[in-house]
């Protein structure tokens with residue numbers, strides 16, 4: 001019997017073709033429409049496979065309901081590297097497999113993290129707003145002077161795939177790169193990415209730019225709060241392309257307002273899609289709507305990878321990107 005597959009949001013087309021080849025696909029084709037938890041609870045039960053996004057909250061209630069439906073849910077394939085939107089423990093209890101899409105988005109995410117670093121340092125969006133508003137009346141020796149990028153120090157918190165690729169980009173700009181990670185990397189990896197290990201406090205004190213590349217978990221909740229922001233240089237810029245709640249967003253607002261740090265480039269927000277209202281009126285922050293992996297190529301690869309995990313399970317194999325069990 002062909003498995004029943006539910007796709008919760010509009011995704012790149014190639015992935016549907018692959019899924020159609022192995023099962024009956026039901027999909028939300030309304031671009032930009034995210035199903036509420038209630039909607040999800042109504043629609044998901046009775047499917048063998050769920051292909052979902054980080055905006056879908058797959059909690060214990062959804063998983064338990066799907067596990068007791070017929071057919072029972074077998075796999076939740078998240079089209080994201082992060083899977084904090086899924087209660088993985090509850091899934092494991094219900095013998096539901098969870099998979100993610102690691103690796104394929106790492107370079108694209110590092111590209112955007114570096115774009116935010118450059119844009120914030122050199123005040124690109126602010127200068128562009130100025131120009132578009134018709135305020136450019138001539139070249140000025142002090143017009144939009146920003147922070148120097150080359151030769152400065154970048155502190156990377158979380159030296160997984162994305163963090164390391166951020167370090168690689170920084171090398172091209174002659175930056176000095178230090179990192180903090182819960183486990184120190186092997187010497188050969190440190191050498192090949194020109195990474196210097198430092199403790200977290202030391203990293204915060206030394207860095208001109210601090211970029212976050214940790215997964216979100218209880219241990220990384222508010223990893224950057226008032227105390228950490230106070231350790232940073234007053235000229236420092238914080239970049240977050242990881243997950244919003246890694247930063248205490250209210251503490252960040254205070255640090256920016258009081259000049260404790262100089263700026264921030266943010267792709268993710270603590271209460272996404274809500275953004276602390278004060279941030280919206282600050283010129284020294286660059287804000288983008290969670291687009292770090294958003295290139296056509298990468299989003300297609302992510303969708304295919306999520307679909308391939310479903311195909312593997314349907315063919316009796318272990319999904320290549322299984323995160324539990």
Ligand code: GLV
Nearest residue numbers: 079080081082293
């Ligand atoms: C995006 O935020 C992802 O986790 O893939």
Ligand code: GLV
Nearest residue numbers: 102103160161162
């Ligand atoms: C992402 O692929 C990471 O593990 O950093």
